[in-house]
Amino acid sequence: DTAVSQTPKYLVTQMGNDKSIKCEQNLGHDTMYWYKQDSKKFLKIMFSYNNKELIINETVPNRFSPKSPDKAHLNLHINSLELGDSAVYFCASSPSGGPYHEQFFGPGTRLTVL
Amino acid sequence: GDSVTQMEGPVTLSEEAFLTINCTYTATGYPSLFWYVQYPGEGLQLLLKATKADDKGSNKGFEATYRKETTSFHLEKGSVQVSDSAVYFCALSRQTGANNLFFGTGTRLTVIP
Numbered sequence: 001d002t003a004v005s006q007t008p009k010y011l012v013t014q015m016g017n018d019k020s021i022k023c024e025q026n027l028g029h030d031t032m033y034w035y036k037q038d039s040k041k042f043l044k045i046m047f048s049y050n051n052k053e054l055i056i057n058e059t060v061p062n063r064f065s066p067k068s069p070d071k072a073h074l075n076l077h078i079n080s081l082e083l084g085d086s087a088v089y090f091c092a093s094s095p096s097g098g099p100y101h102e103q104f105f106g107p108g109t110r111l112t113v114l
Numbered sequence: 115g116d117s118v119t120q121m122e123g124p125v126t127l128s129e130e131a132f133l134t135i136n137c138t139y140t141a142t143g144y145p146s147l148f149w150y151v152q153y154p155g156e157g158l159q160l161l162l163k164a165t166k167a168d169d170k171g172s173n174k175g176f177e178a179t180y181r182k183e184t185t186s187f188h189l190e191k192g193s194v195q196v197s198d199s200a201v202y203f204c205a206l207s208r209q210t211g212a213n214n215l216f217f218g219t220g221t222r223l224t225v226i227p
Binding site: 101 | 165
């Protein structure tokens with residue numbers, strides 16, 4: 001059984017389009033995250049949700065909007081896509097309650113904006 | 115602010131060579147420290163972790179010791195295999211507040227037969 005799944009795995013689209021990436025975890029975790037990995041492999045936190053409530057929103061453009069319909073899902077919607085949005089986006093989840101918990105990562109969604 | 119500084123790569127080693135990847139951190143208090151590994155085309159997997167000073171994390175022959183005095187968490191393996199070829203990330207999670215991970219820049223390891 002896949003613990004953290006993301007769809008789609010690859011996404012190729014034109015500048016200016018709107019797209020969504022979906023994430024689901026079946027681990028029963030309370031906290032979910034979105035990370036962005038750039039072309040140099042650097043990973044940075046974008047958002048974090050705990051029990052459907054937004055707890056971290058790093059300096060991410062307003063074009064990015066996370067949505068958590070329930071604690072097992074955290075979707076990422078991106079409006080007016082730009083070339084610089086091309087990256088690999090990773091969803092992750094962890095139990096809440098402390099910094100020592102492992103985070104479980106999805107396989108990533110490679111977004112290419114043309 | 116909190117940050118992780120990791121040895122630049124890429125690193126190329128022959129099979130059975132000794133591996134060290136340096137990692138130092140900046141954080142207040144006592145963060146938890148992690149090494150994650152990313153195999154080609156895959157997501158990140160936890161390799162090992164340590165949650166307090168002097169703890170040693172170990173897994174699959176890899177080890178790292180949480181050194182508070184030198185704010186370091188260096189990754190070591192005595193004898194690498196071709197299958198260890200991957201990108202390795204050092205990361206920290208703050209002692210208090212939000213639990214997101216702060217990552218180093220990653221080190222690509224290639225092991226040649």
